[in-house]
Amino acid sequence: MVHHEVLSLRTTKRAQFSDITRDIHNTVAKSGIRNGVLSACSLHTTAGMTINENADPSVASDVLWKLGQLVPHQDAYHHAEGNSDSHTKASLVGLSVQVPLQDGRLVLGTWQSVYFCEFDGPRSRRVHVTITGE
Amino acid sequence: MVHHEVLSLRTTKRAQFSDITRDIHNTVAKSGIRNGVLSACSLHTTAGMTINENADPSVASDVLWKLGQLVPHQDAYHHAEGNSDSHTKASLVGLSVQVPLQDGRLVLGTWQSVYFCEFDGPRSRRVHVTITGE
């Protein structure tokens, strides 16, 4: 069985981690699939996906700050749109995550949440969720 | 249903992003699978896979330039082959990508292409594509 769903979100800052774990859980409930794997894929090239801590919001802000230090907004880039840092960060964190689905529930560690990683917002964004299994 | 296919390519520079989206599309056509997920995995340790912009080639060159700044070719590495930078970049961008497959077509955003990321070329390289679905 295969279930597809597109999540829409609106980011509010240039760089921001948005916790979409609740939306991801909802796609599982709708799918009727109980065992398999869920893939969540950013449909953009200046925004990625990651899994990280959900307890202390300073974790996400520290990760974003360090990414900004490593890949500054202004640098000796050639791309005329001025967002080569965003493209670089998307490739570094990756465009998608996968989460196991076992007995009807997503397998996430105690502190894990699924984050949409905005690197060139604020914008309207889409995440394609695919669940394959039985 | 599961479909496997190995793509071969020849890179021409030490560091290079090669757009293999057309080849990826061809594997879907051959597979007969209409819904599921496609995985494209680099079979190497000094080359990875990513998804990024296909419109302006300066995006790929900016990303490669910034990766080269962060992880220089020459540094205080111990590995005798002199390509520890390539191994590091492969782990940073990741060895594989996944792309949703819906109603017979790959779901890629408007500006998204699938890139093989050479970090220690030029070489002959292979990408293993697996499509699972129905």
Added chain:
Amino acid sequence: MVHHEVLSLRTTKRAQFSDITRDIHNTVAKSGIRNGVLSACSLHTTAGMTINENADPSVASDVLWKLGQLVPHQDAYHHAEGNSDSHTKASLVGLSVQVPLQDGRLVLGTWQSVYFCEFDGPRSRRVHVTITGE
């Protein structure tokens, strides 16, 4: 068909790559699945997964050293636990890997091994392996 299995391991250093390829192979043998994809997901937020070289151990130590240079343990972080570097590195290398499964065996390149990437050890850790296929 879907097969789930949780691997447990004990890391012995703060930052360490542990080769779990043999354990991953064992999950395939137990699953009875012969064609599909294997996903191996870290259930933590300060440890990731990657694929890299298995021949010369200095490759893994060079990659870890360079990651430590890029994302130092001590920096202007706000997260009180003092491990924001570990969270950042986990998002950079990624939380999971995927490996094709063809005719009963995992498709890994000649030099590829699957590594659990500890960035905040030593600790007891878990990796969730899911195999989907037929």
